[in-house]
Amino acid sequence: MEKYSPLTLTTVFIFTTALITLFFSLFELSSFNSWFSQIDLSTLWAILYTVVIGTVVAYFLQQYAIHRGSPLIASLIQYITPGTTMIWSNIILGEGFSLILIGGTIITLFGAWMVTRES
DSSP, X not given: OOSXXXXXXXXXXXXXXXXXXXXXXXXXXXXXXXXXXXXXXXXXXXXXXXXXXXXXXXXXXXXXXXHHSOHHHHHXXXXXXXXXXXXXXXXXXXOOOOHHHHHHXXXXXXXXXXXXXXX
């Protein structure tokens, strides 16, 4: 993290993943002749949201957390991801909360607290 910025690392991760995915997707796309004509505007917005928010911003924030904090802090962020995803999907998409998701989030946060607390 001392040699490369979070933005540089995020850019390299994204382009590496995109190139590998593009290579394998060519085989998949060749089996569907008219796949692009079946995509509507809401699907394009969902893809754009996933690329920008779900991938680029998420990777950047993780690298920024490692750079500013520590790898331990950055790894702890992963424990809150399911809970925050549940909240944002409720706000943005109107999805409901389920007891299983809420219970799983509570158990995950409790486990993270148990592991990281001082003895």
